Amino acid sequence: MAVSTSTSERTSAARATAVIDCGVVCNWATRADLYAYLPSDWRDYVPPGQPRFAVVMPSWNNPQGDWRPEARTTGNGQAASDVAAIAAHALEPDVGKATLLMDEGALLPAVAATYIVEQLTVAANRWLVDRIDEIADNRLRGIAVLPAQVPLHAAEEVRRVAQVECIAGVHLRGNVLGKPFGHPVFHPIYEAAAEAGLPVVIESGGDALIDVPTQPTAGGLPMTYGEFASLQACSLMTHITSIISAGTFKTFPDLKIVLMGGGAAWLPWYLWRADAEWKGIRREIPWVEVPPSEYFGRNILVGVGPLARGDDGSFDLSGLLSSIDRIETMCCYGSLYPRWNSDSADAVRDAFPASWHAPILRENAERFYRW
């Protein structure tokens, strides 16, 4: 006998298997969009005709453009600024939840003009919340940016956005202080984020900007965009090694960190190396009581995109990652749509064995983000 299934049961079943996309990307159209969100005194301080405060251009440009064709610059707006269209594309029927990251917004903390950019960062978060409210799809959440130039103020912003229901995490990218993110100067941010249950999303690219004293790579600045793109994981390795070594997870055991933008292919070598060195020089960091790999999956997730695999099958990504025990608990999916190198959920399914699909495409993000 056929068993009928109610609509609500079908909906529940669909949600139970739905994808969580931790990385949809957007921009405001022009910086003038933020003025409406600035306190009036600050609007007078920097009139719209003076854009210098937020020049955050990297030295290199992707020769074919940084964005999917449908999201490229049109009219007066910058790329990825049609937020409603981006959300409509990202929120496919099989997507249960998605987070909206701000592209230029996350680079604001890389600008040395601290006081006005602090105000703009708060304005950017208000702008984001309004866009999410306009889209009115309860699957969509936002990742707030932080005025990380002054970590104590960034912690205040964490506590403010923690009161906003649609905010699922906070974004740490631009690195104007020029210190790896484990430095204790950043601890107020981690304390506030852990208290609020908001993960800190660290995205690559924030060490590659004009005002930033660090570099995205070791050994000198790349000369081409291709070099920069190939080495995106370098700064993530620096930041997460710093965070682990500083005992950040000892001090804030509930802190969650998500690493985005560098793929996951670096993990096998990195985890082996980090654990091996920890055995020998653990005395230097007695607050790190477990091998670094144990924090992955527990306190750290790594976005698998951009996927690193040869379309001709020459590079067996899942074979490489399989060399690490419980790797499927350490990774999540962020499409990075509409960036040029974004990945679909199907591409992730193709790249990994079926037993990894649920944890990577849904379960790990479910337990890390505040939904």
Next chain:
Amino acid sequence: MSAPTDVGAAGDFAHGAPRVVTAAGREIAVVRWDEELFALRNVCPHQSGPLCGGVVPRLDSPRGGDVVSLRTSPIIYCAWHHWEFDLRTGKALDDPKLRVKTYEILERDGRVYVNV
């Protein structure tokens, strides 16, 4: 069981300074820590390096950046890759399943004896 081996005068073993002796054909690291004596096989289970790189107190840490020295809990570390072992138990600090052989040691009439 053979008789304990005389490995030297008690005054030859200074606090915290491991000294390698030979007993029953084996290299033994002998360590004095305050009033206690310890004896361990001088072979690291990692890559068979000399175990007696040094002896230091174990450290604890209430939070990142803070250190508490546990003076009564000494550890010995290998000279090659600095893997650490509890001096009393011979167990590796990062993996208690990994263990260095420890031996009975005693001080009598100004001499030190190891029972191998």
